[in-house]
Amino acid sequence: MSAIGSIKANWRVLLLVVFLTVALVALFLPGGVMGGEETYPTNESDSSMHNLEFGLGLDGGTKISAPVVGMHVSEVSVDAEGTQLDRRGQEIQATVSEELDLETGDALVRTDHQNGEVSVEVFTGNVSEAEFAAALQEAGIDVAEEDVEQGVTQATRDDIQTTIQLRINEAGLSGSQVSQAEMDGTYYIVTEAPAMTTEELQSLLEYRGIVEIVMHYPDGEGGQQNETALVQQDFGSIGTASYNGEEGYDYVPVTVNPGPAEEYQQAMVENGFTQNPSSCNYGNPEARGSNYCLLTVVDGEVIDAHSVAPTLASSMERGEWANGGQFQMITPSQQEAQTLSINLRAGELRAPLDFDRAQTYMISPALAEQFKNYSLLIGILAVLTVSGVVYVRYGDRRVALPMIVTALSEVVILLGVAALLRMPLDLSHVAGFIAVVGTGVDDLVIIADEVLDEGDVNSRRVFESRFRKAFWVIGAAAATTIIAMSPLAVLSLGDLRGFAIITILGVLVGVLITRPAYGDILRRLLTDK
CATH class of the missing domain: 3.30.1360 (Gyrase A; domain 2)
Known part of the structure; x- marks a missing residue:
């Protein structure tokens, strides 16, 4: 067979090798696949060996969930448009600041040119809803006290989230992440910073930076x-x-x-x-x-x-x-x-956070190091257990060894993706990796059982027919898993989100890369050349 013919016949295996190579480069080469210098340092304890980043559960640190101080009125119609609307917004902001005796940056007016509306916010806890409504009426906006809503707008929360993430990156806090969460009608800004004490993280968050x-x-x-x-x-x-x-x-x-x-x-x-x-x-x-x-x-x-x-x-x-x-x-x-x-x-923090109502969660680095060691041990035990069961089940190294290697390749590729995306790995992700190993081997067992259903197979045509039948079953199961996990991956459900993301990525890598490659390996080992 010519070189081109050999490549065409085994392109799935070559694709697996390419992805494995890229994953290993992303994991172990300084600077990863992107190369160049890092924009901020990684955790000193880990950067010498690999490019993975760890979250609170595996590196220790602090998580602070705090609501934003402020109140607002939204979608207020104003008889102005274009530049006049912007000028009217500035006038409203100045009047509200003066009436309430606010500090610089404690009032904000956002204009909506499409609908000719404005949203007005104040970022202080020293003003009542009645006082805010009165100040707005003084500025020519007809609102009542019941029109005032506690908290700030989604746009302001997004600005705060972006600013905090930039601060964390500039401060060199590798593995940190910022998100939003809603509890009992109150929106919280959730900041996770590995290797930081509660006092250090709060000090980073409490300054407006004006x-x-x-x-x-x-x-x-x-x-x-x-x-x-x-x-x-x-x-x-x-x-x-x-x-x-x-x-x-x-x-x-x-x-x-x-x-x-x-x-x-x-x-x-x-x-x-x-x-x-x-x-x-x-x-x-x-x-x-x-x-x-x-x-x-x-x-x-x-x-x-x-x-x-x-x-x-x-x-x-x-x-x-x-x-x-x-x-x-x-x-x-x-x-x-x-x-x-x-x-x-x-940039400046658009509004202050209310640390009086904040929820704080901290893991000591020593405890996190134990979690990391236990996670590694559990991963090794899972691989050894699965390997033993597979070998006992088939008793044929031609079937069992490629199955184990393929399953491990899937984990390596996922780790490479995590390193490439600078995804902070936590305990939920570890659970996802273990689930990926289990479900991955399940799919490989389905392939092996279907191919060997009626004894040894020597014909490539028969092999291909049986493999396609098994792959349809695997594809349907993968689609079901992705659909079931998608809401968990999208919604802000804490640790469940990390588990769902790794599971979905594992299913996609398996269906698109590792399962087809395993099929090609089996075909080459079990059929006549």
């Missing part, structure tokens, strides 16, 4: 005034936390977008900052009325105050600084710089 650069300068009457100069959206590229060894300070390098950079440069010149460099004594009562300080403000708290450097002042005076827009946000410590960099990269 970053501002505020100009603090004399008001001309012996006092000082504050004016917001730059907000989070004004920054373009954001660097990592750095240290200036010559000057001895920590900072985050950023680049200001062209438009805001021009406005910032002009404001610095007009307010006297460029004429008064190195003249910041923030917090000194004796210097009141003569301070020219740039304040780095996070969530309304001043974390650093510093003067304008002479070189920066000269560049702004000449109108050159805005061409590049490079800026250093100085912080008092390296930890503050790292936190600031994460907040800037991930």
Whole structure:
């Protein structure tokens, strides 16, 4: 038989070999199939041997489920459209913020241009439904107290979920995941972070991350005034936390977008900052009325105050600084710089989480290590048990050995998929793998029994006929399993979701790759060449 003919006859086996090779590369090659450097580090204890990531059950860590603070009214009709609708939304937001005396970022109006409607939200627990309704009426929106709903909109929850996931990735927390869950009508943001204590995870989640650069300068009457100069959206590229060894300070390098950079440069010149460099004594009562300080403000708290450097002042005076827009946000410590960099990269948390009503679940790393060892032991025992039963059942190595190897290949391919997708494996996934081994061997037994139903088979035509009959049975069973598991894989049902996903993936890999390959191997071993 020619090489091309041999490939055509055994293409299913070759396909299995290709998938196994890709899976092994994804599992063990540094960087995996995608190659290149990782965007964030993996768990140090595991990255040296493989590319798998583990969740709470196998790595330890903390899970916090917390509702979002806020209330809202949705789908309120407004007599405006286009840019007028956007302008009307800004007016409503400003009026609500003023009436309720809200902090920056505690009010939000979303506009729906298609229907000419707005949704208004406030993110604070210090306002009653009656007060919110009254503020909306003051803004020209006819709503009653019973129209106000507790909680925030789905769009806001999605924003929060995305921001938290970005924060976790920027912080280098491998294997973490963020999701949403609904319990008794209340929506929760669920954050899982392996290798983190409850205090560490809560510290990461409790900051809104609203970053501002505020100009603090004399008001001309012996006092000082504050004016917001730059907000989070004004920054373009954001660097990592750095240290200036010559000057001895920590900072985050950023680049200001062209438009805001021009406005910032002009404001610095007009307010006297460029004429008064190195003249910041923030917090000194004796210097009141003569301070020219740039304040780095996070969530309304001043974390650093510093003067304008002479070189920066000269560049702004000449109108050159805005061409590049490079800026250093100085912080008092390296930890503050790292936190600031994460907040800037991930963006601000749209609304705060209510930790007073949060549910916390924690597994110690030592206990998780036991779970990991037990999972490995159970997996090995399952393989050995299945192998023994199969060999006793057939007593023919030509049938039993390919069956065992094919079943193990299915597990390796699934592990490769998990490594490729950076899926954090947990105890539910381990249960799925064990189920895949069992159901996979069941299907292979069906193939072997059908093929050997009337004794040895020497004719390839007879073999193909029997194999197709067995494969129809396997295909129908696979379709039933996928249909049954699909709701569990889609709905937020905790650990059941991981079990369902692995089971579905295992069934697909089996039907499309491993079962056909096993059929080709049996045909080659049992029929005349």
